[in-house]
Amino acid sequence: MQIRPIRTEADHDWAVARIAALIGAKPGTAEGEELDILATLADAYEAKHHAIDAPDPIAAIEFRMEQQGLTRKDLEPLIGSRARVSEILTRRRPLTLAMIRRVRTELGISADVLIGHARRKHRKRTRPLEIRRTPVTAKRQSAAR
Numbered sequence: 001m002q003i004r005p006i007r008t009e010a011d012h013d014w015a016v017a018r019i020a021a022l023i024g025a026k027p028g029t030a031e032g033e034e035l036d037i038l039a040t041l042a043d044a045y046e047a048k049h050h051a052i053d054a055p056d057p058i059a060a061i062e063f064r065m066e067q068q069g070l071t072r073k074d075l076e077p078l079i080g081s082r083a084r085v086s087e088i089l090t091r092r093r094p095l096t097l098a099m100i101r102r103v104r105t106e107l108g109i110s111a112d113v114l115i116g117h118a119r120r121k122h123r124k125r126t127r128p129l130e131i132r133r134t135p136v137t138a139k140r141q142s143a144a145r
Contacts, residue, residue: 001034006045015042057114058091064107078102 006012015038022038025031055063065075075085079099087093095103100114 001030003034003037003041006041012042012045012049015045054116055113057095057116058089060109060113061103061107062089064109068107078106 004011006015019035019038019042022031022035025035072085072089076082079085079088088095095114100111103109103114104111
């Protein structure tokens with residue numbers, strides 16, 4: 001049994017090759033134990049160095065549409081009008097809870113993926129924010145004096 005830490009890509013490549021060689025090992029044997037240990041080490045290395053982020057909600061919807069041969073029109077019963085579907089798919093409007101529920105039920109996309117933070121296009125402000133004196137802030141300022 002050759003067990004060693006997986007610290008580099010070369011170590012990882014060696015471990016994956018060894019795992020492939022041990023795949024048919026029976027549990028409880030020396031080879032089976034080695035396979036179990038190497039798989040655990042390789043999994044830990046991959047989780048740390050090759051983490052995969054959750055997909056963007058809109059990308060997940062588009063992927064499922066492509067898989068099932070759906071069009072934007074097919075999303076209208078789930079999301080709303082043609083304009084609403086366009087706003088969602090171009091990331092100008094977030095999915096609502098009701099939309100998430102319908103998409104999860106009909107398309108089978110995990111709610112965790114749909115709830116995820118969509119990458120939204122942010123517009124740059126052309127002028128700085130102006131803080132106006134409102135009745136509430138005026139009342140607070142006079143109370144502080």
